[in-house]
Amino acid sequence: MTETIKDLIEVTKTKTSKIKNVDFDNLSFGSTFSDHMLVCDYENGEWSVPKIMPYQAISLEPSSKIFHYGQSVFEGLKAYKDAQGDVFLFRPEDNCKRLNISSKRMAIPELPEAYFMEGLKKLLEVDRDWIPSKEGSSLYIRPFIFATGKGFHASPATSYKFIIATAPSGAYFAGKVKVLIEETYSRSANGGVGFAKAGGNYAGQFYPTQLAVKKGYNQVIWTDDTSHEYIEEAGAMNIFVRINDTLMTAPVSDRILDGITRKSIIQIAKDEGFKVEERKISVNELVEAAKNGSLKEMFGAGTAAVVSPISTFGFRDKDYDLPELENTYASKLKKRITDIQTNNASDPFGWRIKV
Ligand code: PLP
Ligand code: COI
Numbered sequence: 001m002t003e004t005i006k007d008l009i010e011v012t013k014t015k016t017s018k019i020k021n022v023d024f025d026n027l028s029f030g031s032t033f034s035d036h037m038l039v040c041d042y043e044n045g046e047w048s049v050p051k052i053m054p055y056q057a058i059s060l061e062p063s064s065k066i067f068h069y070g071q072s073v074f075e076g077l078k079a080y081k082d083a084q085g086d087v088f089l090f091r092p093e094d095n096c097k098r099l100n101i102s103s104k105r106m107a108i109p110e111l112p113e114a115y116f117m118e119g120l121k122k123l124l125e126v127d128r129d130w131i132p133s134k135e136g137s138s139l140y141i142r143p144f145i146f147a148t149g150k151g152f153h154a155s156p157a158t159s160y161k162f163i164i165a166t167a168p169s170g171a172y173f174a175g176k177v178k179v180l181i182e183e184t185y186s187r188s189a190n191g192g193v194g195f196a197k198a199g200g201n202y203a204g205q206f207y208p209t210q211l212a213v214k215k216g217y218n219q220v221i222w223t224d225d226t227s228h229e230y231i232e233e234a235g236a237m238n239i240f241v242r243i244n245d246t247l248m249t250a251p252v253s254d255r256i257l258d259g260i261t262r263k264s265i266i267q268i269a270k271d272e273g274f275k276v277e278e279r280k281i282s283v284n285e286l287v288e289a290a291k292n293g294s295l296k297e298m299f300g301a302g303t304a305a306v307v308s309p310i311s312t313f314g315f316r317d318k319d320y321d322l323p324e325l326e327n328t329y330a331s332k333l334k335k336r337i338t339d340i341q342t343n344n345a346s347d348p349f350g351w352r353i354k355v
Helices: 065-069 092-105 113-126 199-214 260-271 283-292 329-341
Strands: 036-043 051-054 072-074 077-081 087-090 138-147 160-169 177-181 219-223 231-234 238-243 246-249 275-278 295-302 306-315 318-321 352-354
Touching: 036 113, 051 113, 065 138, 072 092, 072 199, 087 113, 087 329, 092 113, 092 138, 092 260, 113 138, 113 160, 177 295, 199 219, 231 238, 238 260, 238 283, 246 260, 260 275, 260 295, 260 306, 260 329, 283 295, 283 306, 283 318, 295 329, 306 329
Parallel strands: 177 219, 177 306, 246 275
Antiparallel strands: 036 051, 036 160, 072 138, 077 087, 077 138, 087 352, 138 160, 219 231, 238 246, 238 295, 295 306, 306 318
């Protein structure tokens, strides 16, 4: 039998598991970390075979380029455990592809897909007990790459680290989701890095989001940087709007993250027979629809957010409340996507992978 990458991955197990300290019935999002992590280094022009080791601190020199020039990209996906204890991933190859798309834009070397996929599967074998099975909980998986290479010269590093750390997690949002439509600050620009899942994209959002949080909102909805007339996406999720019976979302561009949940929701919605449009949505249109009652729903879609209905949007010091409807598109779509993810329904699209 030929050796696979998975066979080559060395595993060092922890002597002191932390799992007994975890309350799996009350998980918050991304704040408790599983026992192990996967680590892979890029040196001398190549990625080494990944290793699995106890989750631990890492040491870096102050001159490491991540601290100065922010070369870092990340991904987010989840592992789900069904009632039989079987474990599943949702479209993980798409996360690997997007990680490499983000890396390319940030001048980070491409990671071999087998290191990501086989490494992740092996990590999940080692930390299988950390994958929650309770409805609404899952193991959030955070693969990331950053520049470890040293030097103050403003140029790409020559060494990097790829790590996968995981966190048993519950819902991302604690309650109702209120969003503020932003017209002053921009998250991204044409020709920029908005489509990349680059760490700096998130840092740049924090200040405007802090201002919105002070006003009682959870997230900002970004508008296009040139006119600020069209809604784009939120801080951690893509945005869907239902006006009458049409579901719409902004088209992807070099300013928007090409969300895996977004494209899955579009496909499921079409399969449900909903009318779906990927098109520019103006703030004016949204405000008019809220005023005349044709705005039925708004929701965010993302790995962490899953499908998160929006209760209110704010624009220019005015709040617009969404109606509280029964049998919403959001609830139907959330059920369908989570049933596929958690092996509660058939998977006609071939998205689920058993680990
Ligand atoms: N937009 C942004 C800015 C995000 O951070 C995320 C989360 O990953 C998304 C959209 C949704 O993407 P996905 O569905 O692939 O998780
Ligand atoms: C995800 O949904 O996986 C994300 O990366 C969003 C993150 C900012 C929590």
